[in-house]
Amino acid sequence: MKKIFSSTLARGLLWQAVGWLVGALFITGIRALMGLQAIDASKFFFTEPAWVFGGLLGALFFIGGSGIVSDWFKWAKGEETSEHHEDPAGGEKYFNLSLDHKVIGIQYTLLALALFVIGGTFALIFRLELAHSGLQLLTLQWYNTLMSLHGILMIIGILLGVSGVINYLVPMLIGAQDMAFPRLNAFSYWVAVPGAVLLLSSLALGGFDTGWTGYPPLSARAPVGMQMFFLGVFVAGWSSILGALNVIASVIRMRAKGMTAFRMPILVWAAIATSLIALTATQLIGLSFQLVMFQRLLGMGFFDPAKGGNPVLFQHLFWFYSHPAVYVFVLPGLGVISELLPVFVRKPLFGYRWVAMSSLGIALVGFLVWAHHMFTSGMNDYLRVPFMYSTLLVAVPTGVKFFSWVATLWKGKIETPTPMLFVLGGIIVFLLGGLSGPPNATVATDLHLQDTYWIVGHFHDTIFGGYVFPFFAAIYYWFPKATGRRMNETLGKIHFWLMTPSFLVLTLFMMRIGLLGMRRRIADYDPALGFDWYQLIMTIAGFTIALSVLIFFINFFRSMKHGEKADGNIWNSRSPEWQVPSPMPVHNFDQPFEVVGEPYDYGLTDAPYIKFAKSTHK
C-alpha cells in the first residue's frame, strides 16, 4: 500500500489536486480584490476562470511534482544524471517514472485500456437508455454528457493505445536500445495522465452537451465542464505531438546497420506515417479548442456571429486535425495487420513497397479531405466538389492495402490462432467501414447521410476494423514478448467469436436505422419510426461485446501470472524482437544486429533478415 502512495502516479495526482486548488484560489482572490464576482454557486463554487486556471496549474503541478522533468532541471543547473534508471522488477514500475520504452509502452497501453473501460461503460449506460424509446434511466443532460465523454475518452484512449503499440514495438523493430529521447518519451506519457483527469473532471462540473466535436456557439454556452474537456484535450495533445516527434527522430537516427527504408518492418512505416500526422495536425485541435476557451473566458468573439465571428471557421480548424486523426488511429492498426499476416500465412507481404507507400499516401491525402465533414455546414457551396474528389482519392491507397492483403493470403498456408483471427476480423470490419465511406463522399448522398446513425455505424466499423481488432491482435501476439507467458487460446477465441458477430449486428443495424431517419446523438427517438426492436437488439449486441471484452480482461490479467510459459519465438516470426528471449531484456538487444535480408522472406531457406554481431542467443 505504501508503495502505491509513494508512486509517481499518486504523487502526481496529489500535486495536481494541490495545483488545482492553488490556481483556483489565486484567481478567486484576485477577483475578490478587484471587486468581481468571486464565488459562483451555479458553477460549483468557483467562477469559470478560477476553474480553468486551476485546471491548467494542476496539470503543470502534476508534471513538476511527480519528478518527470527533474533531470532536465538538473541539466540546466549543470548537474550530472544517471544515463538510464534501472527499473525494479514487478508491477510497481508501471506506476512509476521509467525511461524504458517498453515500460512506457505498457504504461500507455494500460492507461488506454482504463479509458476504454470508462468510455465503454458510458456507452453501455446510454445504450441501455436507447434500448427503448422514451427516457428510462437518464436525463437529457446526462445522456448528452455521457455520449460526449464516450466519444472523447475513446479517442484519447485510442491515441494512447497507438502510442503504446508504437512505443513498445518500434525501437525493437528497428534494433534500437530505446527511443531517441527517453526523457521526452516519459514526459509524453505522463502529460497524458493529468489530461485524462481533466477530461473526467468535466463529469463533476456539469458535464457538457456538445459531443466530442464541441462546435460553438453551443460549446460557448455549455456548462463549465466544457472547459475541462477543452483543457483536457489540449494537455493530452502534447502527448501526441511530442511522442510523434520522438518516433520520427528514433526511426531516422537509430535504425540497425543495414536497415534501409525498404527493409524496415512494415509497422515502422505505419508508425512514421501516423507520427507525421500527429506531429503536424494536433496543433489545430488544440488551437480551435483554445479559441473557444478564450471566447468563453475573455469574451473574444472568434466564433460569435454577434461579434463578427464565424462558427463555421471552428469546424474547419477542428476537422483539419480531427479528420487526419482518424488516420492516426487506423494506420498503426493497418500496419499491425500487414505485419502479422505474413507470419500466419507463411508468405511474404505482397507488394511490400506499395503497402508502405500507401500508408504515406493515406497520410498525405488525409490532409486534404477535412471539409467532407462539412458538406451540409453552410460553407461555400462550390468547395464541396474539390473535397469530394480528394475524399474519394483516399480509396485508392486504401484499396492497395486490401488487394495486397488478399494477395498475401492467396496460396498461403494459413493458420488461425487468436491474433490471426483478430487480423482477419479487422480486415472484414474495416472493409465494411471502407465500403460505407463512398456514399458519404459523393455529396448528394451525404446530404441525406450526414449526422445520422449511418455515419455512427460507418466510423465504428472504420475504427474497430482499423484500430480495435488490430489492437487486440497486437496484444494477443506480443503479450508473450512482454511477459514471457502467452494468453489463453480458448478464452481468446471466445472473445473473438462473441465480439465479431455482435459488432457486425450492432453497426449494420446502426446504418440501417440511420438511413431510415435515426439522427445521431439523440437521447430519445420517436416510437412512430419503428426503431424500438432494432435498438433493443443493438443494446443486446453492445452488452455482448462488453462481455467478450470482460473475458479478454480476465484472460489478460490471469495470463500475466498463470499463462503458459512462452519465452521463445512462439509464432516462428522473422522479426528481430522474436530472435531474443522473452520477456525482452532491459536493453532489448545485448548484441547489436545487422540487417542482411528482406523482412518477410518466408518460404526461402537460408535468407535471414538479421544477423547478430556475436551470436549468443540460442
Place this chain on the structure above:
Amino acid sequence: MRHFVIVGVLVAILTPLTYIGLSSAHMMPVEASAQSQIVDQMWNWDMMAVSFLLALIVVPMFYSLIVFRRKKGDTTDAEHVEGNTKLEVTWTIIPLITVLVFAYLGAYTLGETRIADPNAMVIKVRAQQWSWSFEYPDGFTSTDLHLPKDQQVVLKMQSSDVIHSFWVPEFRIKQDVLPGRVTDYRITPDMIGSYKVRCAELCGTSHAYMEANVIVTSQADYKAWVADQVAAAQALAAIPGPNAARGEKIYEQYCRACHSIDGSKGQSPTWRGLYGSTVELNDGSAVVADDAYITESIKQPAAKVVKGFDAMGFNPVNAGVTDAQIADLIAFIQTLK
C-alpha cells in the same frame, strides 16, 4: 489457374446478388421530393460499386481461408511470392479511374439537387433551442411547415442561438441552420403526406425533441390553408390592446420549447399559475411575478433566475420579440391559472 476461375465466377455471382439484396431491402424512406429521386439515383450507383468491391475482396479472402488452410502436420512455409508490380499498378489505376467517375457523378447529382426554379416560393425558417417556426410570404407565422405539392420552395433559414440542421428524411436533403447567417434549403415536394423535420445537429439538452410537422398538400389545399391562416392572423392582429390569444401564438413560436403551460417541469419554469405568485430566486430572495418582473425576465433572462434553474442563453428580444408582443405574452400568462 483453376483457383482464379472459381473465384472469378463466384465474384460474378455474388456481385449482382448483393446488389439485388441491397436494393430490395427498403433501405431508404419513401421519396417525397424531386431531389430525393436524384439522391437515390446516386445512392444506387454507390451500391453497385459497393456490391462489386465487397465481392471482390470477400470472395478471394474466404476462398483462401478455406482452400489455402494449413494442412495438419505441415510445418513448411508457403511458396515465396513477393509481389507483382503489374498487378499493383492495375489495382491502383483502375480504382483511380473509378474514383474519378464517381466524383464526376457526385458533382453532377449535387448540381441536379441544386437546380433553382426562378418562381420558387420563399419561406423564412427560424430555428431556436428547441423549436422551429416558419414565416410565410403572406405575412403570417406557423409552427407547422405546410408545402404545396410540385412547387419548388426555398427555405431561407436562420438560427437564433446555436447551430441546428434542417432534415426531412423523406426529402433526403439536409442543411445546417446558422446563427448570424442565412442558409438556403431548396426542395420540390412531390408526394402528398405528413412528415417531420427533425434537427440533425446536436443543439443542446432537448435536441432529441426538436421537431416540427411538415405537411405536403395539393396546391388547392395549400391555398385554402393560407387563406385561413391569413384571415385568422388579421382577425387576431385587429384586436386592440394586449391579447391572450395573440400571446399564445407568440408563446408557441418562441417559448414553448422550454416553458410548459400545464405545470410539468421543463428546461425552464412552467408558466402555469405563475402570474401573481411569489417566485423564489437563485440568490435566496423572493419576488412577486407581476408585469414588471415578467417583462424584465423576458428582456434580461439572466437578471433574476428562478431557484433550481440555470440562466439560458436564449434572449427573446434578440430573436425579435417586441414590447407589444411582451404585453400579449403577459396577457396570455395571466390566463394560465
